[in-house]
Amino acid sequence: MKKQLLLTVLLGTFFCFKALAQDQEVGMDKRTNVYGVETRTNAFEVGADYLLPAGNFGNVYNNGFGGVVRYRFGVAQYKSIMASVGYNTFKGEVILPGNNPKASVRANFIPIKIGAKFGLSNYLYLAGEMGATVALGVNGRDNVNEYVRDTYQIKGALFTVAPSFGVLIPSKNKNYFDLSVRYEGYSYKQSFTFFTGLRAAYAFNIAR
Numbered sequence: 001m002k003k004q005l006l007l008t009v010l011l012g013t014f015f016c017f018k019a020l021a022q023d024q025e026v027g028m029d030k031r032t033n034v035y036g037v038e039t040r041t042n043a044f045e046v047g048a049d050y051l052l053p054a055g056n057f058g059n060v061y062n063n064g065f066g067g068v069v070r071y072r073f074g075v076a077q078y079k080s081i082m083a084s085v086g087y088n089t090f091k092g093e094v095i096l097p098g099n100n101p102k103a104s105v106r107a108n109f110i111p112i113k114i115g116a117k118f119g120l121s122n123y124l125y126l127a128g129e130m131g132a133t134v135a136l137g138v139n140g141r142d143n144v145n146e147y148v149r150d151t152y153q154i155k156g157a158l159f160t161v162a163p164s165f166g167v168l169i170p171s172k173n174k175n176y177f178d179l180s181v182r183y184e185g186y187s188y189k190q191s192f193t194f195f196t197g198l199r200a201a202y203a204f205n206i207a208r
Contacts, residue, residue: 041074041174041205041206042071042072042073042074042205042206043071043072043175043176043203043204043205043206044069044070044071044072044203044204044206045068045069045070045071045072045084045178045201045202045203045204046067046068046069046201046202046204047067047068047069047070047178047199047200047201047202048065048066048067048068048199048200048201049064049065049066049067049068049086049088049197049198049199050063050064050065050197050198051063051064051065051066051088051090051195051196051197051198052064052195052196052197052198053090053092053193053194053195054194054195054196055193055194056193057090057193057194057195058195060092060093060094060105060152061090061091061092061105061107062091062092062093063090063091064088064089064090064091064195065088065089066086066087066088066089066197067086067087068084068085068086068087068111068199068201069084069085069086070082070083070084070201071083071084072117072203077119078118078119078120078125079116079117079118079119080116080117081114081115081116081117082113082114082115082116082117082127082129083113083114084111084112084113084114084115084129085110085111085112085113086110086111087108087109087110088108088109088110088111089106089107089108089109090106090107090108090109090195091104091105091106092104092105092106092107093105094140094144094147094148094151094152096144096147097147103140103141103144103148104140104141105138105139105140105144105148105152106138106139106140107135107136107137107138107139107152107154108135108136108137108139109133109134109135109136109158109186110133110134110136111131111132111133111134111160111184112131112132112133112134113129113130113131113160113162114129114130114131115127115128115129115130115131115162116128122168123167123168123169124165124166124167124168125165125166125167125168126163126164126165127163127164127165127166127180127182128161128162128163128164129160129161129162129163129164129182130159130160130161130162131160132157132158132159132160133157133158133159133160133186134156134157134158135154135155135156135157135158135186135188136155137153137154137155138152138153138154154188158186158187158188159186159187160184160185160186160187161184161185162182162183162184162185162197163182163183164180164181164182164183164197164199165180165181165182166178166179166180166181166199167179167180171202173205174205175202175203175204175205176202176203176205177200177201177202177203178199178200178201178202178203179199179200179201180198180199180201181196181197181198181199182196182197182199183195183196183197184196184197
């Protein structure tokens, strides 16, 4: 199911970009010089994430949701630097000792990242971010909190890396939509915990 969803998003992004490129060829879209990563513009972005855990992390958590605010500062044509803060929550199940049924658990994180965005064209870009994620801990039902704390607890500041690929869709007033896919990793106990993030954001252009 996760692979099918990811494939659908990637295909949708491709066809969306193809349609935009066709519009540009016939002269229907003249705004590519005033938004996104092409010129030295700034923007404030508000977005939402759907998160798909992988590896050992995915064995416990089924999916997650998040929100993020980001400020993008254009430094040159097709080049920007970014700073963001967000909130991610993952929901999953753990197997309890004995013949007890599975118990629901939830892990919460606050990622704080900086990074850079490099435009590949008027619409496509690559980005890379790094920073620290504050792990707020793992919670379960009251009668399993002790077991969860001893077995699955995650707390503290975690080193974070997140490469991503995205597409920009122009909107009115030099604003734009930003759709992206990223692969994010948290460093915890000398190993990395990974998940795929599908992000949809709306960016408000800020005049320089």
